[in-house]
Amino acid sequence: MTVARLQGIPGIGVDKMGDAADSLGDADILRLENLDTDLRPPAAALARTREAIDDDAANSYLPFTGLQSLREAAAARVGDAAGATYEASNECIVSAGGLSGILNVLLSIIDPGDEVVLTDPTYAGLINRVRLAGGVPRFAQLRPGADGWRLDLDSLAAAIGPRTKALLIMSPSMPSGYVPSREEWQAIAGHCERGRLWLLYDAAMERILFDGRSVVHPASLPGMRDLTITVGSVSKEYRMIGWRVGWIVGPEPIMNDIRLTSLSNVVCQVGIAMDGATAALTAPDDGVAAAAAEWQTRRDFLMDALHDLPLVRPHGGWSMLIDTRSLGIEPAQAAKLLLERGKIAATPMTDWGPTASRYLRFVFANESVSRLQDIRERIRCSWQT
Structure with missing residues (x-):
């Protein structure tokens, strides 16, 4: 019998699609189902990681809250974005990846029954972690339009009630690629x-x-430094998925609780x-700008190649959504046909938010433009559109 805290927590679908694609053993399959990337990590991070393998000090549980050098780099990274100063010793904790950090924060700030507001669509793993923490x-x-996604501010206001304890916002959001405008961030901050x-x-x-956008960190808005907890990682920007290193940066009063949760969870x-993560954060050139430019090139190719399909333009990130239901085909069936007939692995957005079930996700971070050249024909053969 499933324990109560797991009831209502489905899978994320990506694992099933990934397993299905792996089982075929066909290198011709376009891997658009999972957030991987073929772009290499910073050279300095690779070199320092190789050195760490032979460093006995790196083969240790200590320090539990993370290397001081990494905490200093992460605190500085968040501080630069937020236009604020964070003390590494008491306002930064290193986590075993970003999502571990998200769960540890949720376990530290909500009681069972407290409500957490997220955008819809959003990553099912974030929704599931809210539920796992008892929230x-x-x-x-989020409303799709010709220029991408926008936040329905009336919907945001309606989602906030007397039991609301937190808002959980990702930018760029996954799977949509939505990036809040400054005005939307101000509305979020106001609540x-x-x-x-x-x-x-x-x-x-x-x-x-993409498209010349610049970072708006919510802690930079008036009054928000003491209400914002930032969770980051080296997985996406620095292309270091396998390292499983993230960080939590926030105001000192809450960080001791998060420290206790972290020690009680992943330790x-x-x-x-x-x-290696420290080397990435402190490298003179971390490669993020060049990587983002390449990912934008891939996004632009797909937007052009699939211009006659109901894609929603992402403002950033690694993925985009296609509304297959508007084509008369359910996303799960669309994904099945794509894999069987078109050699495309893609994930339906079942349980990624109340309205997400009409979408199929294409990840463009792991396939080059040269590999994507015939994607429109593959889709046509799969769906006969």
Whole structure:
């Protein structure tokens, strides 16, 4: 019998699609189902990680809250984005990846039955972590338009109630690629200030922005430094998925609780990965700008090649959504046909938010433009559109 805290927590679908594609063993399959990337990590991070393998100090549980050098680099990274100063010793904790950090924060700021507001669509793993922590997810609607996604501010206001404890916002958001405008961030911040609500900011893709957009960190807004908890990682921007290193940066009063949760949960981070992560954060050129430019090129190719299909333009990130239901085909069936007939692996957005079930996700971070050249023909053969 399923325990109560797991009831209502479905899978994320990506694992099933990935397993199905792997089982075919066909290198011709376009891997658009999972957030991987073929772009290499910073050279300095690779070199320092290799050195750490032979460093006995890296083969340790200690320090439990992360290497001081990494905490200093992460605190500086968040501080630069937010236009604020964070003390590494008491306002930064290293986590075993960004999502571990998200769960530890949720376990530290909500009681069972408290509500957390997320955008819809959003990553099912974020929704599931709210539930796993005993929280109740509520949703603010993202609306698709010709220029991408926009936050419905009336929907945001309606999602906030007397049991709301926090807003959990990712920018760029996954799977949509939505990036809040400054005005939308101000609306979010206004609700947080009025209700003294936590803003849990998932900054895993913060700098993966397209079309000349610039970072607006919510802690930079008036009154928000003391209400914002930022969680980041090296996985996406720095292309270091396998390192499993993230960080939590926030105001000192809440960080001791998060420290206790972290010690009680994963305990510590990947020892041999932290030096490499530090090297990535402190490298003179971390490669993020060049990587974002390449990912934008791939996005632009897909938007052009699939211009006659109902794609929603992402503002950043690694993925985009296609509304297959408007074509008369359910996303799960669309994904099945794509894999069987078109050799395309893609994930239906079932349980990624109340309205997400009409979409199929295409990840463009792991396939080059040369590999994507015949994608429109593959889709045509699969769906006969």
